Amino acid sequence: MELWEKLIAGDEVACARAISMVENEKDGYLEFLRKIHPHTGRAYTIGFTGPPGAGKSTLVDKVVKNLREKDLKVGVIAVDPTSPFTRGAILGDRIRMADLNTDPGVFIRSMGTRGSLGGISKATLAAIKVLDAYGCDVILVETVGVGQSEIDVVKTVDTVVMVMVPGLGDDIQAIKAGVMEIGDVFVVNKADNDRAKKTKLEIEMMLDFNKDWAFRPPVSLAIAAENTGIDELVDNIHDHREYLENSDELEKRRLNRETMQIHQLVEDIMNKQLDQKMDGRKEDVKKSLDGDLDPYSIGFDIAQELLKSNQFIK
């Protein structure tokens, strides 16, 4: 059997190999994705995001256990930044999930960011495809951090869970991060803190500032470390899923994800050719730095060499 056939058949080792293959863009990975594509589209994807220290890993851990009790096959993709200091993804968070690793109904994968933005979301989208073809009913994507790249990653899922912590509202850290608006479901974790209820209220107020919700994001409290509030969170995610499925929103989101995937592939192809061209222009770049040329003229010139159409030359 070929790798893709093994994957479809639910072979765990094949799944691990397949994710490595697509993540590292090894020879034939596109052909591989093409082959598994007809076997995808069944998995439901849930993203978990929020500020560092919000306890996302522990929360994801408990949600996985909850879903396992419902006998669902679960995939977890944890997007961790790669540090040149460590030459690899930081695995600290993952170690906590050790007990889940022995469960054949759970597949956990940490992904490095590969140093580039396109890298993260591209690899994550491809890994979602693989886990989908592998037969996962639900795929959880956990992103560390609150930056734009993380937002881009999490935008590709069906339901976005924003994990908040008490006290954040005090200095509107949440808004600063610019991620409030992408949450479909909110949860204030570490709710044994006094300020948890106040933070919940602040989030609700901020949400109610926008009166036009087709689905007003629910906000719940949780203490992931004590397994408290997980049922309510899972119920809230389920409500959002029902809303998506009963409107045209689910299809819209998935069309978006598909579009993003195509976009990334074409951008990738274009960027490779652009990089080649740039390599041949090192002297021009130097001239630009010296003021003898300018970056805008060089840019237009390169675009003209790369693209069939010249309609941009104005």
Added chain:
Amino acid sequence: MELWEKLIAGDEVACARAISMVENEKDGYLEFLRKIHPHTGRAYTIGFTGPPGAGKSTLVDKVVKNLREKDLKVGVIAVDPTSPFTRGAILGDRIRMADLNTDPGVFIRSMGTRGSLGGISKATLAAIKVLDAYGCDVILVETVGVGQSEIDVVKTVDTVVMVMVPGLGDDIQAIKAGVMEIGDVFVVNKADNDRAKKTKLEIEMMLDFNKDWAFRPPVSLAIAAENTGIDELVDNIHDHREYLENSDELEKRRLNRETMQIHQLVEDIMNKQLDQKMDGRKEDVKKSLDGDLDPYSIGFDIAQELLKSNQFIK
């Protein structure tokens, strides 16, 4: 006088208008950038980054005052995420700088992120050009957050100051954020906290883990709110500047920045054409979601329509 001439002459109103123009990519903005290009290249750029809550704004505030005492003309670009809730950049941090606003030797500008990654770094690079042409001796770029997009922004400056806070080292938040490696100068702010010295030590240890530094980043303590440790920080920045100027590193960094600018411009042109093509492929995307087509075939097909060369078709 045209806008660009006014800018070169040091007209403050022209500077504000010029930044708006390039930030919003108004008609003629590329021609404008082309005209000011020969008048740029003199400003020294310093980026300030670090986790939320590290007190970056206050620190930048004090550094500006320190530079003003040396009679340097200073520009500040604060990159804040834009929230759909507020329809604009969050200005809270900037309000603290109110007293600087009345100083004609300081030009402060908050920038929204415009919802996209390319947006931030593109607008920031363009704003740096404008402030450079305006005659700023030093330009400080402050980024809120710790994500990949912020790293990309800050990578374009000459010296990167990593602003840390006591206690962060405890849960290796710093490494997680994946930003340690881009710091040229480190400062532990809010050093009135007991754990400040420990955090400094932890950072030093992490830095010394890499033995091959051409310039080992100095680590200092500061209490920005009390104006403590600012001289040492500014001295450290100066040391890094001297290192860059006495090696080929400064030119390397600036060539990188110039390259990035050209790259972004070409990507922009290419993406506009890609977006047009994607709009015409909505039916195909739907078919892809239904499994009748696949995103990879569609992607290659579009690339073939856009690019002159077909060498990518394998």
